Amino acid sequence: MTTASGLIIVDKPKGITSHDVVARIRKLAGTRRVGHAGTLDPMATGVLVVGVEKATRLLGHLALKDKEYTGTVRLGQSTDSDDAEGSPIAAVPALNVTDAELLAAVGGLTGDILQVPPGVSAIKVGGQRSYRLARAGAAPELAARAVTVSEFAVDGVRRAGEVMDVDVRVTCSSGTYIRALARDLGTALGVGGHLAALRRTRVGPYRIGQASTLEELAERLELTAIGDAAAAAFPRRELSQDEARLIGHGGRLPALGSGAAPVAAFGPDGALIALLTEEDGRARSLVVFEPAGG
Numbered sequence: 001m002t003t004a005s006g007l008i009i010v011d012k013p014k015g016i017t018s019h020d021v022v023a024r025i026r027k028l029a030g031t032r033r034v035g036h037a038g039t040l041d042p043m044a045t046g047v048l049v050v051g052v053e054k055a056t057r058l059l060g061h062l063a064l065k066d067k068e069y070t071g072t073v074r075l076g077q078s079t080d081s082d083d084a085e086g087s088p089i090a091a092v093p094a095l096n097v098t099d100a101e102l103l104a105a106v107g108g109l110t111g112d113i114l115q116v117p118p119g120v121s122a123i124k125v126g127g128q129r130s131y132r133l134a135r136a137g138a139a140p141e142l143a144a145r146a147v148t149v150s151e152f153a154v155d156g157v158r159r160a161g162e163v164m165d166v167d168v169r170v171t172c173s174s175g176t177y178i179r180a181l182a183r184d185l186g187t188a189l190g191v192g193g194h195l196a197a198l199r200r201t202r203v204g205p206y207r208i209g210q211a212s213t214l215e216e217l218a219e220r221l222e223l224t225a226i227g228d229a230a231a232a233a234f235p236r237r238e239l240s241q242d243e244a245r246l247i248g249h250g251g252r253l254p255a256l257g258s259g260a261a262p263v264a265a266f267g268p269d270g271a272l273i274a275l276l277t278e279e280d281g282r283a284r285s286l287v288v289f290e291p292a293g294g
Contacts, residue, residue: 003029003030003031003033003052003053004052004053004223004225005052005053005054005055005223005225005226006051006052006053006055006223006224006225006226006228006229007049007050007051007052007055007058007223007224007226007229008025008049008050008051008052008212008217008221008222008223008224009047009048009049009050009206009210009211009212009224010025010047010048010049010050010211010212010213010214010217011045011046011047011048011208011211011212011213012040012044012045012046012047012048013045013213013214014042014043014044014045015042015043016042017042018036018039018040018048019036021036021048021050021214022034022035022036022050024214025050025052025217028217028218028221029052029053029221031052031053033052033053033054033056034050034051034052034053034056035050035051035056035059036048036049036050036051036059037049037051037059037060037062037064037203038064038067038174038200038203040200041083041085041179041198042085043083043084043085043195043197043198044198044199044200045198045199045200046069046198046199046200046201046208046211047200047201047202047203047206047207047208047210047211048200048211049062049064049203049204049206052223053226054226054289055223055226055229057287057289058226058229058230058233058275058287061234061262061275061286061287062204062233063204063205063233064174064203064204064206065173065174065204066150066171066172066173066174066204067171067172067173067174067176067200067202067203067204068169068170068171068200068201068202068203069169069170069171069172069178069198069199069200069201070155070167070168070169070170070198070199070201071167071168071170071178071182071195071196071197071198071199072165072166072167072168072195072196072197072198073165073166073168073181073182073185073186073193073194073195073196074163074164074165074166074182074193074194074195074196075094075097075163075164075165075166075185075186075189075191075192075193076091076092076093076094076162076163076164076186076191076192076193077090077091077163077192077193077194078090078091078183078186078192078193078194079194080119081118081119081179081194082118082177082179082180082182082183082194082195083118083179083182083194083195083196083198084194084195084196084197086194090192091162091192092190092191092192093162093191094159094162094163094164094189094191095159095162095164097164097189097191099157101189102154102157102164102166102189103154105185105188105189106152106153106154106168106185107152108188109149109152109181109184109185109188110149110150110151110152111148111149111150112146112147112148113146113147113148113149114144114145114146114147115144115145115146115147115176115177115180115181115184116142116143116144116145116180117142117145117177117180118177118179118180118183119142145175147172147173147175147176148172148173148176149170149171149172149173149176149181150171150172150173151169151170151171151172152168152169152170152181153168153169153170154166154167154168155167155168155169164191165196166185178195178198179194179195179198181195182194182195182196183195204233205232205233226272226289227266227270227271227272230264230272230275231264231266233264234261234262234263234264234275235258235261235263235264236263236264236266237256237258237263237264237265237266237276237283238265238266238268239253239265239266239267239268239273240268241267241268244265244267244268244273244290247265247273247274247276247283247285247288248273248274248288248290250285250288252282252283252284253276253282253283254281254282254283255278255279255281255282255283256278256283257278258276258278258283259278260277260278260279261277262275262276262277262286263275263276263277263278263283264276265285267290271289271290272289272290273288273289273290274286274287274288274289274290275287
């Protein structure tokens with residue numbers, strides 16, 4: 001029996017890696033051709049986009065550049081990983097931080113900013129992952145990178161003892177580290193901080209309301225068929241049988257003015273043939289799903 005191709009929007013639980021989710025979906029789907037887009041740290045929960053079979057080839061082309069999160073920043077405690085999974089490295093009472101100071105510091109971390117990624121991250125330095133160097137006692141100095149935080153909102157504040165827990169809502173560009181925001185918020189306020197909890201509620205067009213838990217998927221594995229997933233994510237181009245055959249064998253078609261952004265091309269029978277891009281007045285395939293043109 002051939003395994004169906006499609007996307008699954010998973011509500012990743014806390015305490016497992018994104019790769020662990022892929023491993024579980026491989027067992028449920030009965031295939032090793034499973035991948036994911038947009039890694040979540042083990043402590044984070046929420047939207048993880050998973051592709052099965054041919055849909056793994058869609059993942060790199062999906063528009064997943066903007067993301068939304070809810071989370072909790074704990075002010076008054078710093079950790080070596082900038083989140084709750086790390087070891088405490090400093091504690092400064094946050095009792096005297098006022099709401100006005102908090103909002104001003106949040107405002108300073110909103111918009112187009114330069115952000116230094118956490119040392120415990122998957123960024124490669126000299127061919128090695130930063131987190132491996134950090135755990136070996138040789139934490140690298142990572143360069144700041146430009147990111148966009150289009151929304152950084154405070155939804156609630158709870159003071160307990162010498163720490164302050166701040167519930168936040170963030171909309172940001174891909175590549176933004178929410179735990180670095182937590183760290184930098186604590187630094188700006190002079191008390192240190194780390195990310196205590198994180199939930200991704202949206203990545204690109206995929207929202208938490210569409211997501212299924214692993215328990216639900218174990219009961220019933222439902223996929224968004226590859227054609228439906230492509231139609232929802234990209235503009236659509238209808239092909240004739242001859243055009244479908246030509247694209248399926250690496251040929252090119254006249255451009256229709258859609259530009260370089262991917263376009264989903266469908267054959268006369270409704271099958272997804274390829275993703276197309278346009279350049280120099282011609283449309284060519286980025287990835288072909290039906291080599292024979294249907």
